[in-house]
Amino acid sequence: MVERATVIGAGMTKFGPHEQPLPELFADAALPALDDAGIEQDEIDAFYLGNTLGGMTENASHLAPALASHIGLRGIPCQRFEDACATSSNAFKHAVQAVENGVHDAVLVGGVERCTPTTGKDTAEMTKIFASAAHRQYEQPTGITFPGIFALLTKRYMHEHGTTSEQLAEVAVKNQHHGSLNPRAHFGEDATVDDVLESPIIADPFHLMDCCPFSDGASAVVVTSPELADSYDGAGVSVTGLGHATDIVPIADKEGLTETRAARDAATEAYEQANIEAADVDFAEVHDCFTGAEVLAIEALGLVDEGEGGTAAETGLTALGGEVPVNPSGGLKAKGHPIGATGTAQIVELTEQLRGEAGQRQVEDAKTGIAHNLGGDTATTFVTVMEASA
DSSP, X not given: OOOOEEEEXXXXXXXXXXOSOHHHHHHHHHHHHHHHHTOOGGGOOEEEEEOSSHHHHTSOOOHHHHHHHHTTOOSSOEEEEOBTBTHHHHHHHHHHHHHHTTSOSEEEEEEEEOOXXXXXXXXXXXXXXXXXXXXXXXXXXXXXXXXXXXXXXHHHHHHHHOOOHHHHHHHHHHHHHHHHTOTTOSOOSOOOHHHHHHSOEEETTEEGGGBOOBOBEEEEEEEEOHHHHTTSSSOOEEEEEEEEEEOXXXXXXXXXXXXXXXXXXXXXXXXXXXXOOGGGOOEEEOOOSBHHHHHHHHHHTTSSOTTOGGGTTTTTTTSTTSSSOBOTTOHHHHHOBOHHXXXXXXXXXXXXXXXXXXXXXXXXXOOEEEEEEEETTTTEEEEEEEEEOO
């Protein structure tokens, strides 16, 4: 195992509607991350922030120095990243690279977003804002939004592999149950297949309960070098692989609709760096903005064979206690999806699982976990491998 960097502190708010301003919301994740690491503000060398919508929802686009100032960081490089739903995954990638290349010793990296009506914008307005991540000339003018885009991918997958709406619903049921075990999840209640199938159709084949919610929330982690990790109180978790790949935009130009190519490429890169195979993965956090997105993701990651993604939840393969638990946090579906915070929220979950601190949702004997996060219409994808420190 080659350690690229070490996560020594993690913090995260509950996901769901929040009333406080964005700086206060971020502080509720960042300050606990610093405390968890046992590191002081003046020991942080850089701050990397993930935020996607601030310019449109908060009328605030120069957020990195503003949020740094609010939590007591002074005189250090601060940078905001934006890559649609993969935003704070990109910030995390750059933090890891800065540490492993000796540019910085300790980096605070996190994300924050407000997406609920607390912003003063309703669901229709937020849906339009989200759609700005689709192709401006070829997709947005058609009126298609992301439920429709992922419905196209999923419908084609169902046609080719015989996956049923009931099997998609099993993904939602699984993740709702996992979310019921996570006190920070937006949705904390169990659901049934009938609940999913009886909820309103949003974009065929997706019912409302096949879709993740708009959420408010923040997450943050402290990244340092393996050599310095022992200097701090936080139990370190090693980052051993990090892949980043991009697929063709617009969606009409992709080679196929049932293979998320960028995810496959990013996973290949991350596995090679970590010197592991998909079979070595104990659990995964994947970008399940819709139930069909989880099906496509677990195939791209090699966790199941081609065509078997649709039956994985139904058979219990991807449930807690199954062969490879997927989204023990509840995933985007139940934990929630505050866009800029989602990537580092996955890293928080991996950190807690690999420390053995995940409570009721703990994956037994978890040693190797992966996070998969995508942005836009499967165009930008990050895959991170983390392993419990020896």
